[in-house]
Amino acid sequence: MQSRNSSRSRNSHVCPWWLAYTFDNPLRKLFHRPQKMLGPYIKEGMKVMDIGCGMGFFSVGMAKMIGSKGKVFSVDLQQEMLTIMLKRAKRAGVSDRIFAHRCEPDKIGLDEKVDFILIFWMVHEVKDQTDFFSQLQSNLNGGGKILTAEPKMHVSAEDFEKTLAIAQYVGLQLCGQPPIRFSHTALFKID
Numbered sequence: 001m002q003s004r005n006s007s008r009s010r011n012s013h014v015c016p017w018w019l020a021y022t023f024d025n026p027l028r029k030l031f032h033r034p035q036k037m038l039g040p041y042i043k044e045g046m047k048v049m050d051i052g053c054g055m056g057f058f059s060v061g062m063a064k065m066i067g068s069k070g071k072v073f074s075v076d077l078q079q080e081m082l083t084i085m086l087k088r089a090k091r092a093g094v095s096d097r098i099f100a101h102r103c104e105p106d107k108i109g110l111d112e113k114v115d116f117i118l119i120f121w122m123v124h125e126v127k128d129q130t131d132f133f134s135q136l137q138s139n140l141n142g143g144g145k146i147l148t149a150e151p152k153m154h155v156s157a158e159d160f161e162k163t164l165a166i167a168q169y170v171g172l173q174l175c176g177q178p179p180i181r182f183s184h185t186a187l188f189k190i191d
Contacts, residue, residue: 034061037180038118041145041187045069046115049139051108052076052122056085056098062118063094072098073112077105106131113141119148121183123163124155133170140190146172149183160184 034057042048044067050059053074063072072094076082082100089095103109106128117136126132136146148167150160164186168174172188179185 034058035065037178038062038065038116038147040178041116041147042066047071047073047112047141048116049073049075049110049112049114049118051117051119051136052125053085054081056081056088058118058120059085059098060089060092060094063089063097064092066097068097070097073101073110073114074098075101075103075108075110077103108132108135108139110139112139114139115141115144117144117146119146121149121151121154123148123150124159129163129166130170133167133172137170137172137190142190144189145175146188147178147185148188149180149185152182152184155184157184160186 038058038061042062042065044065046066047070048062048066050056050062050072053059053076056074059072059074063070066072074082074085076085079102082102086095086098086100089098101110117140119136123129123132140146146167148163150163155163164174167186167188172190174186175189176187177185178187
């Protein structure tokens, strides 16, 4: 495991694991309900990916939705986040369907094809968004979707429009902007 300081020095854009407790806590269920937010996109038996999974708020929620025949690939840069996420998954009784993967700052590093990808409040931490969205596109099954949400408190509408343009440049088609509290959103599919 890396210390708090070594994680931050490698990539100063990444939210430190210990700060995640400020927004990833029981009160979050009042604003972000995984089943309600993701229900239109996730079905039982699907393979899904949670990029920047943090402490597992959405990974655990998605694992409940996909059932025992599905898989959740929970991806994060910080081992501390993955460790906490796996403990939460075990407490929730869904650890058998969640697969933790530690990525690199510039490489997701998974060859899995999935039906749905969630990128929640983390694209603004990515240095090369063109490469990032290209990698995600290669992980998506035909007919699959990518939902991204960015926090309005950190990302301006103008910056989010740039992110949308980059995703479309690499071949993703914008097919909706579902309402998610405190967030700019975009739903993509392969063009």
